[in-house]
Amino acid sequence: MADVVSNVKKVGLEKYPRQGPRNIQYGTAGFRTRWAEDLDYVLYRVGLLAVLRSKSKGGAAIGLMITASHNPEPDNGVKLIDPFGEMLQQRWEKFATRLANASDTELDSALLEIVEAESISWETQALVCVGQDTRPSSPGLAQAAVTGIRTMGGKVNDYGIVTTPMLHYFVACINNIGSAYSEPTEDGYFKKIITAFKKLRGDKPENGKYVPSVMFDGANGVGAMKLEAGLLHLHDSLQVQLYNNGTGQLNYKCGADYIKVQQCAPVGVPQKSNARCVSVDGDADRIVYYYIDTHDKFHLLDGDRIATLIAGYLMELIKKSDLGLQLGLVQTAYANGSSTSYISKTLKVPVACVPTGVKHLHHKAMEYDIGVYFEANGHGTVTFSDFATRCICSAAEDLSLPADQLHATETLATLMDVINQTVGDAISDMLIVETVLHARGWSIEDWEATYTDLPNRQLKVVVKDRRVIETTDAERVCVTPAGLQDQINMLVKNFPNGRSFVRPSGTEDIVRVYAEADTQASADRLALQVASVVHQLAGGIGSPPVPE
Ligand SMILES: CC(=O)N[C@H]1[C@@H](OP(=O)(O)O)O[C@H](CO)[C@@H](O)[C@@H]1O
Ligand SMILES: [Mg+2]
Numbered sequence: 001m002a003d004v005v006s007n008v009k010k011v012g013l014e015k016y017p018r019q020g021p022r023n024i025q026y027g028t029a030g031f032r033t034r035w036a037e038d039l040d041y042v043l044y045r046v047g048l049l050a051v052l053r054s055k056s057k058g059g060a061a062i063g064l065m066i067t068a069s070h071n072p073e074p075d076n077g078v079k080l081i082d083p084f085g086e087m088l089q090q091r092w093e094k095f096a097t098r099l100a101n102a103s104d105t106e107l108d109s110a111l112l113e114i115v116e117a118e119s120i121s122w123e124t125q126a127l128v129c130v131g132q133d134t135r136p137s138s139p140g141l142a143q144a145a146v147t148g149i150r151t152m153g154g155k156v157n158d159y160g161i162v163t164t165p166m167l168h169y170f171v172a173c174i175n176n177i178g179s180a181y182s183e184p185t186e187d188g189y190f191k192k193i194i195t196a197f198k199k200l201r202g203d204k205p206e207n208g209k210y211v212p213s214v215m216f217d218g219a220n221g222v223g224a225m226k227l228e229a230g231l232l233h234l235h236d237s238l239q240v241q242l243y244n245n246g247t248g249q250l251n252y253k254c255g256a257d258y259i260k261v262q263q264c265a266p267v268g269v270p271q272k273s274n275a276r277c278v279s280v281d282g283d284a285d286r287i288v289y290y291y292i293d294t295h296d297k298f299h300l301l302d303g304d305r306i307a308t309l310i311a312g313y314l315m316e317l318i319k320k321s322d323l324g325l326q327l328g329l330v331q332t333a334y335a336n337g338s339s340t341s342y343i344s345k346t347l348k349v350p351v352a353c354v355p356t357g358v359k360h361l362h363h364k365a366m367e368y369d370i371g372v373y374f375e376a377n378g379h380g381t382v383t384f385s386d387f388a389t390r391c392i393c394s395a396a397e398d399l400s401l402p403a404d405q406l407h408a409t410e411t412l413a414t415l416m417d418v419i420n421q422t423v424g425d426a427i428s429d430m431l432i433v434e435t436v437l438h439a440r441g442w443s444i445e446d447w448e449a450t451y452t453d454l455p456n457r458q459l460k461v462v463v464k465d466r467r468v469i470e471t472t473d474a475e476r477v478c479v480t481p482a483g484l485q486d487q488i489n490m491l492v493k494n495f496p497n498g499r500s501f502v503r504p505s506g507t508e509d510i511v512r513v514y515a516e517a518d519t520q521a522s523a524d525r526l527a528l529q530v531a532s533v534v535h536q537l538a539g540g541i542g543s544p545p546v547p548e
Pocket of ligand 1: 379
C-alpha cells in the first residue's frame, strides 16, 4: 500500500499538480466549475477516490461521470456514482472535498486518512466505470481520471461519451442490482427500455387524440446523439425528429434548463402549432415538454407536470392491481403550488417536500413502495421497493387473477422495465410520458388541462458570500441573515396566492430567488422585491436588481 500511495503522490506532482489557491467543494452536483481547464488535478484525485470507494464497497463497480450538465460549454465537472447507481453517499462527499483541496505534498496522507477512517481493505479489487459528456474539455479530464484510477491500482471500464443516466444504469447492471437490469451496454440499455415501451404500446401507436410523433431538442449535447441509436429500436412505435443534435453550441439558447428558466421555446427547433416537443439538458438527465399554440403562445409542461401525469397513471394501476402498494410523490420547494394541490387534493397521493438536489428526492422516494420524484426543472424518475417489485412480478404471473387485475399488474411490471430507476433519465422519462399519454389517448393540451400552473419567476442575486443564507423546512424558510424571512413574509402578503423563498445555489456562486403569484406581473414583481431585500440584507454585489 505504501508503495502505491507514494507513487500516486509522485505522478500527481509530475502530471497533475494542484492548480491555484482556489478551494473546491463536492456539492449538489459533485464538483462543477467555470474553469474546466484547471480541473485536471481534481479529476486525477477523484479517480483515486473512486478506487477507494470501490474497495470500501467490496470491489463493487463505481461510476465517474464527467459533465457540467446544463451549464455553458466551457464549464465542466465530475460526480461519482455509488453501486446501486445512486449518488455518492453524503459521508464520502467530505472525503472528496478534502482530497481535492489537499496540497500536493499532503496527497498521500489525505488518502491514508480515508483508508483508515473507512477501514478499507487494501487487497480488495476496484472497478471504476468512466463516462463523459460532449464538452471539448471532457476527453482530457477523462484521461486525468483514468490515470488516477490506474495509478491507484483500479480497473477502468471506459464508456466514452454517454448520457449521465446511462452510466448510472451500467453501474447498477454490473453490480447486478435488481433483477430488472440487463447488459451494461448501450445496446442492452436501449433493448430493455424500448422492448418494454413497444410492448405497452401494442400494435396501435395511435390512440384517441394521441399522435405518436415528437420533436426533440437535444441541447446540442449527448441526448440527441444517443437517441439516434435508440431510434433504430423504436421503429414506427414513436417518430422522433431530432433537433439541436450537436451542430450548435451546447446548452446555448436551447435545452431543458433554458426552456424552464426563460419560459420560451429553444432556437433550432422549427415552430409547428400544437406539436408535442421535448427538451433535454446537456447530459440528458432532465426533460421538459412544451408546445406552441395556434396563437404562437408558448406552453411549458415541466417536471411537476410529468410527475403528476405519471403518478396519476400509477395510482390507477395500483388500485386496479389491488396489491395494496403505497404510492408517494416527492417534490422540492420549486414545485408549482398548483401541482402540489392537484397531487394531494385531486390525485390523493401523499406528497413530501425535500431540499433541492436529486439525492434528497431519491432518498425520500425510496421510503414508499412506489416513489415518484421530480424536480420542477425536469429531473426525476420512479422507484420501486424490493417488496413492491416482488409483489408486482409475482402477481403479473398469476393467471388466476381476474382479467382487469392481471392486466393492470402486467402493465406495472412492463412499465418497470421502461423506467431507469437509478436516476432521472430524459430518454426513459420521455418513453414513460409517451406511454401514459398513449394509454389515456391524450393530446398535449389534454395533459395541460389537468391543472393551471401559478405564474412564477426565478431570479439570481450575486452576493459576497452566499453561505450567509441558511435555510430550514426543506429550504422554504430562511433562518439567516436575521430579518430576511420577516421581510419576505411581509412582501408575500401583498400578493394573492403569493409564495417566495430564497436559497444559496449548490452549483453556482449566487443566491436563487423563487416567487409565484396569481399573475405573471405579480410573480415578476414579487421576485424582484424579494431579490432586492436579499441584495440589501445578504451582502449583494453591484447594483440592486432591476426589472429586465
Ligand atoms: C432551481 C434549480 O433548478 N436548481 C438545480 C441546480 O441546483 P442549485 O443548487 O439550485 O444550483 O442544479 C442541480 C443539479 O443539476 C439541480 O438538482 C437543481 O434542481
Ligand atoms: Mg443534467
